[in-house]
Amino acid sequence: MMPKSIAALAMVAISGLSAAPALAQDSGFGLELNNVRDSENGCRMTYVARNATGTDLDAISFEVAVFDASDIVSRLLILEFGALTDGKTKVVQFDLADQPCEGINRLLINNVTECAASEGEAPDCMAVLNASSRTDVGFGL
Known part of the structure; x- marks a missing residue:
């Protein structure tokens, strides 16, 4: 079993704002690391996800490795969207x-x-993933 190191998977907000250019792809799944800010609990990371796969998704989640300032993996996370x-x-x-x-x-x-x-076969979510970052923290495949 994968260790989960996230304090909270809550605070989900749905945005009606226009997506960033990196997320405005005609197809695929856009995932942008939009903001990182220190909070009372640690580091709060804000992501913008856009589904343009042509398929409604019941669930999508990713395993993410966190690299520290020395570029050493400090933990693995499961991010559930x-x-x-x-x-x-x-x-x-x-x-x-x-x-x-x-x-x-x-x-x-x-x-x-x-x-x-939701219905039928799911897309190959890794193959259609377009990752980007608006922060100084690198984010990608």
Whole structure:
């Protein structure tokens, strides 16, 4: 079983704002690390996810490796984004407990842990993933 090191997987907000250019892809699954801020619990990471796969997703989640300032893996996380209909953009926040943001060098999407379609076959979520970052923290495959 994978260790989960996230203090809270709550605080999900759905955004009606226009997506960033990196997320405005015609197809695929756009995942942007939009913001990182220190919070009372650790480092709060804000992601913008956009489903343009052509398929409604019941659930999508990723295993992410956190690299420290020395580029050493400090922990593995499971980031759960929940259900996301095709064409929908969602903003999700995760708190990384007891971790100041300045101690994070980069985040690596290691694997897709869940990708379930509402109906029919799910897309290859890793193959259609477009990762980007608006922060100083690196984020990608």
